Amino acid sequence: MEDSQQPPPPPPTTTATNGNDNRPIAIVHYIPIPNLSFFQFISETVNLIHASDSLFSIHRPSARAVVVLGSTPLKSEHLDQYPSVEIVIGTSAGLDHIDLAECRRRNIKVTGAGDAFSEDVADYAVALLLDVLRRVSAADRCVRTGLWPVNREYPLGNKLGGKRVGIVGLGSIGMMVSKRLEPFGCTIAYTSRNKKSHIPYLFYPTVLELATATDALILCCALTDKTHHVVNREVLTAMGKKGILVNIGRGAIVDEKELVKLLVEGELGGAGLDVYEKEPEVPKELFTMDNVVLSPHKAVFTTESFEALRDVVIGNLKAFFSNKPLLSEVNPNN
Amino acid sequence: MEDSQQPPPPPPTTTATNGNDNRPIAIVHYIPIPNLSFFQFISETVNLIHASDSLFSIHRPSARAVVVLGSTPLKSEHLDQYPSVEIVIGTSAGLDHIDLAECRRRNIKVTGAGDAFSEDVADYAVALLLDVLRRVSAADRCVRTGLWPVNREYPLGNKLGGKRVGIVGLGSIGMMVSKRLEPFGCTIAYTSRNKKSHIPYLFYPTVLELATATDALILCCALTDKTHHVVNREVLTAMGKKGILVNIGRGAIVDEKELVKLLVEGELGGAGLDVYEKEPEVPKELFTMDNVVLSPHKAVFTTESFEALRDVVIGNLKAFFSNKPLLSEVNPNN
Numbered sequence: 168m169e170d171s172q173q174p175p176p177p178p179p180t181t182t183a184t185n186g187n188d189n190r191p192i193a194i195v196h197y198i199p200i201p202n203l204s205f206f207q208f209i210s211e212t213v214n215l216i217h218a219s220d221s222l223f224s225i226h227r228p229s230a231r232a233v234v235v236l237g238s239t240p241l242k243s244e245h246l247d248q249y250p251s252v253e254i255v256i257g258t259s260a261g262l263d264h265i266d267l268a269e270c271r272r273r274n275i276k277v278t279g280a281g282d283a284f285s286e287d288v289a290d291y292a293v294a295l296l297l298d299v300l301r302r303v304s305a306a307d308r309c310v311r312t313g314l315w316p317v318n319r320e321y322p323l324g325n326k327l328g329g330k331r332v333g334i335v336g337l338g339s340i341g342m343m344v345s346k347r348l349e350p351f352g353c354t355i356a357y358t359s360r361n362k363k364s365h366i367p368y369l370f371y372p373t374v375l376e377l378a379t380a381t382d383a384l385i386l387c388c389a390l391t392d393k394t395h396h397v398v399n400r401e402v403l404t405a406m407g408k409k410g411i412l413v414n415i416g417r418g419a420i421v422d423e424k425e426l427v428k429l430l431v432e433g434e435l436g437g438a439g440l441d442v443y444e445k446e447p448e449v450p451k452e453l454f455t456m457d458n459v460v461l462s463p464h465k466a467v468f469t470t471e472s473f474e475a476l477r478d479v480v481i482g483n484l485k486a487f488f489s490n491k492p493l494l495s496e497v498n499p500n501n
Numbered sequence: 502m503e504d505s506q507q508p509p510p511p512p513p514t515t516t517a518t519n520g521n522d523n524r525p526i527a528i529v530h531y532i533p534i535p536n537l538s539f540f541q542f543i544s545e546t547v548n549l550i551h552a553s554d555s556l557f558s559i560h561r562p563s564a565r566a567v568v569v570l571g572s573t574p575l576k577s578e579h580l581d582q583y584p585s586v587e588i589v590i591g592t593s594a595g596l597d598h599i600d601l602a603e604c605r606r607r608n609i610k611v612t613g614a615g616d617a618f619s620e621d622v623a624d625y626a627v628a629l630l631l632d633v634l635r636r637v638s639a640a641d642r643c644v645r646t647g648l649w650p651v652n653r654e655y656p657l658g659n660k661l662g663g664k665r666v667g668i669v670g671l672g673s674i675g676m677m678v679s680k681r682l683e684p685f686g687c688t689i690a691y692t693s694r695n696k697k698s699h700i701p702y703l704f705y706p707t708v709l710e711l712a713t714a715t716d717a718l719i720l721c722c723a724l725t726d727k728t729h730h731v732v733n734r735e736v737l738t739a740m741g742k743k744g745i746l747v748n749i750g751r752g753a754i755v756d757e758k759e760l761v762k763l764l765v766e767g768e769l770g771g772a773g774l775d776v777y778e779k780e781p782e783v784p785k786e787l788f789t790m791d792n793v794v795l796s797p798h799k800a801v802f803t804t805e806s807f808e809a810l811r812d813v814v815i816g817n818l819k820a821f822f823s824n825k826p827l828l829s830e831v832n833p834n835n
Contacts, residue, residue: 286662287635290685294631298638301621301803303628303796307638310795311788316781326805328620350680351624447650454645461644462637469635471660 190214191488192226193256194249197236209234212481213488232256232487234480238264246273254487256480260284260340260467261417262497263390278483281495282339283475284467289343291466292385292415295439296332296348298460299411300325305457322457325409328352333381335374335398336388336416337363344385356381359388374398378405383413390417400425409436415466418443427452430459441466524548525822526560527590528583531570543568546815547822566590566821568814572598580607588821590814594618594674594801595751596831597724612817615829616673617809618801623677625800626719626749629773630666630682632794633745634659639791656791659743662686667715669708669732670722670750671697678719690715693722708732712739717747724751734759743770749800752777761786764793775800 193209195217209215215234216226233249234256235241241255243266254276257265262279270277298304301324309315332348334341334357345355345368356369358377363370371377374397378384384406388394398421403412412435414421423444429435430453437458443449446464453459482494527543529551543549549568550560567583568590569575575589577600588610591599596613604611632638635658643649666682668675668691679689679702690703692711697704705711708731712718718740722728732755737746746769748755757778763769764787771792777783780798787793816828 286686287660290631290661291635291637294628294635294637297624297628298632298641301625301628302799303625303632303794304638304641306796306799307632307794308642310783310797315783315797323802323804323807324799326621326803327624329805346684350684352620449644449649460637460641462640463644463649465636465640465658468657469660470657471663473657 188214191232191484192216192230193232193234193484194223194227194230194252195236196233196241196245196249197239208477209480209484213484232484234258234484235265241265243269246270246275254278254483254493256483257497258476258480260288261389263417267497276487276493277497278479278493278495279497280476281479283479284472285340285343287469287472288340288387288415288466289347291441291462292340292344292387292413292439293347295413295415295441295460295462296383296385296411297327299413299437299439299458300327300330302457304460308457330354330383331356331381333357333371333377333384334368335377335384335386335420336394337366337368338387340415341385341387344387375402375405378402378410381406382409383411385413386416386420388416388420390419394420396420396422398422398426400429403429403435406435408434411435411437411439413439415441418446423450430456522548525566525818526550526564527566527568527818528557528561528564528586529570530567530575530579530583531573542811543814543818547818566818568592568818569599575599577603580604580609588612588817588827590817591831592810592814594622595723597751601831610821610827611831612813612827612829613831614810615813617813618806619674619677621803621806622674622721622749622800623681625775625796626674626678626721626747626773627681629747629749629775629794629796630717630719630745631661633747633771633773633792634661634664636791638794642791664688664717665690665715667691667705667711667718668702669711669718669720669754670728671700671702672721674749675719675721678721709736709739712736712744716740716743717745719747720750720754722750722754724753728754730754730756732756732760734763737763737769740769742768745769745771745773747773749775752780757784764790 191213193213193215195215197217216223227248229251230249231251231253233252236258238259241264246269252275255265255270257277257279260280265277267277328351331354334345334355337357337359341357348355356371356377358371358374371380386398396419400422403410403426426438427450430438439460441462442464449461453461479494486493525547527547527549529549531551550557561582563585564583565585565587567586570592572593575598580603586609589599589604591611591613594614599611601611662685665688668679668689671691671693675691682689690705690711692705692708705714720732730753734756737744737760746760760772761784764772773794775796776798783795787795813828820827
């Protein structure tokens with residue numbers, strides 16, 4: 168895997184030329200994935216050059232922009248290959264795969280997906296919480312296996328209304344999740360780097376204190392050194408035996424081994440997981456559990472969100488090449 | 502099945518007596534089901550007599566109250582067995598199994614579950630719509646079958662925000678569904694017996710007009726002669742090929758054969774179904790579809806909703822036997 172993070176060497180020069188093309192150049196940085204064509208929409212705005220392109224070796228030293236596809240790692244050694252780069256355009260909701268500190272050090276601007284994915288991720292968080300509480304996927308499985316006529320005593324789920332829900336990371340996604348949960352009758356509390364003024368929800372300074380005061384945690388924060396494994400055994404058990412974890416952030420925010428252990432032991436009520444520590448590996452112990460909903464890192468995936476992503480990526484590229492303000496520059500203090 | 506709707510003949514007298522018991526009497530009307538004990542909570546308030554009880558033949562002619570368990574049919578011929586009954590206590594969200602017209606004719610009051618189930622049903626409607634749009638159950642199935650590492654190109658779902666959602670039947674459940682969908686960014690429209698004043702949502706006088714103007718229909722109405730098969734082929738196709746149907750009402754509101762045909766033909770976008778025309782039979786053609794979510798008539802089933810049901814059933818019984826206003830009398834004009 169580590170090797171495949173390096174772009175492959177450029178192939179022999181093909182018939183492709185840069186001819187009379189006046190479009191600015193941007194390098195595409197990516198682990199070779201089959202659906203690169205999906206991102207070709209960008210090429211209406213910039214001349215996208217990628218590692219297998221015949222012109223890669225010509226443009227690599229002078230390109231001012233790099234577009235990072237998905238969660239392709241962009242570390243110091245990768246940046247060394249792009250010595251003229253001034254901007255890194257991220258295309259994902261989380262940017263933990265990009266070495267932001269190193270970009271800062273090199274004075275390279277970084278943009279993210281902005282809010283292109285936020286609403287869809289927030290929707291998905293609510294969907295996972297509802298599914299775990301009300302056993303929707305488990306019910307669907309029961310019907311499809313023909314068990315309904317046989318076993319009509321279906322176990323009761325739990326009501327969403329009245330639940331105390333703790334949001335870990337009250338950024339734009341966390342706020343959207345909260346707004347969606349309010350009319351269900353949930354009580355919202357949160358933890359975040361700082362207490363937010365003008366926010367009516369109860370603030371707890373630590374995840375542990377938040378977990379102690381709530382029935383469900385929804386992880387909406389970024390993965391950083393500070394949030395790595397911040398949801399550990401102590402935090403998970405603090406919610407009690409009926410506690411529910413929803414993770415639409417990043418797998419490594421949670422100590423996954425402990426999460427699995429607690430679920431196996433019946434010490435946690437359930438979990439709705441879109442992300443895992445070693446994707447696409449999912450702990451097999453979870454495959455037989457009806458109180459767990461497993462999703463293949465797809466909370467951002469809708470036709471509409473990719474259209475929004477296209478707009479923000481193209482917008483950032485146009486803004487950069489015409490010296491206008493960027494649409495979704497990442498806060499350098501993050 | 503028809504036979505089992507008749508209470509079995511009372512068994513020989515047992516040691517059970519009514520002794521010094523001052524509690525009023527209520528007959529329990531039910532198709533024998535294994536979890537009758539679940540409803541024994543009522544017996545703290547009234548002396549529940551059921552068909553297999555030794556005292557049934559003594560109390561049947563004089564009992565003033567009948568409690569109908571679940572969806573046990575209560576038709577004219579059943580009412581003939583309870584000649585003194587003055588009140589029928591329903592325990593389900595829909596009351597289509599009770600002959601309301603006949604109860605009216607006999608001057609028998611009828612109470613329903615009131616709002617005991619409403620919030621849970623509304624939550625479940627949102628869960629089904631989210632699941633169909635975002636393919637949560639299908640994703641869970643994909644992960645559990647170990648397909649994620651093999652097939653990483655997961656089909657895109659669709660965003661809930663921006664969708665025009667049509668509510669069929671804007672009673673308390675329909676209103677709760679609407680309130681929950683608002684912060685997702687949905688546009689709500691509805692059809693109902695009458696246009697509601699002070700409701701900001703757009704009203705359409707017929708289901709067909711509503712379907713023509715919306716991307717998804719959520720069926721929240723009761724099953725009556727007027728709503729039987731009201732969602733027919735014409736209505737379903739009016740939503741267009743991406744249209745979605747969510748049914749948490751009753752199976753027979755929809756022409757199920759046509760629904761299945763349209764889904765098989767790809768003429769409808771998807772469906773989230775909690776109810777079916779011939780439960781527990783579910784059309785097998787749906788078992789292989791990823792754009793369909795199948796649920797075994799459990800939208801009302803939570804620990805909390807059954808506690809709320811207990812309160813409303815006991816409340817109605819207490820009110821009746823003390824000549825106080827009933828908590829959830831069914832509108833005799835319905």
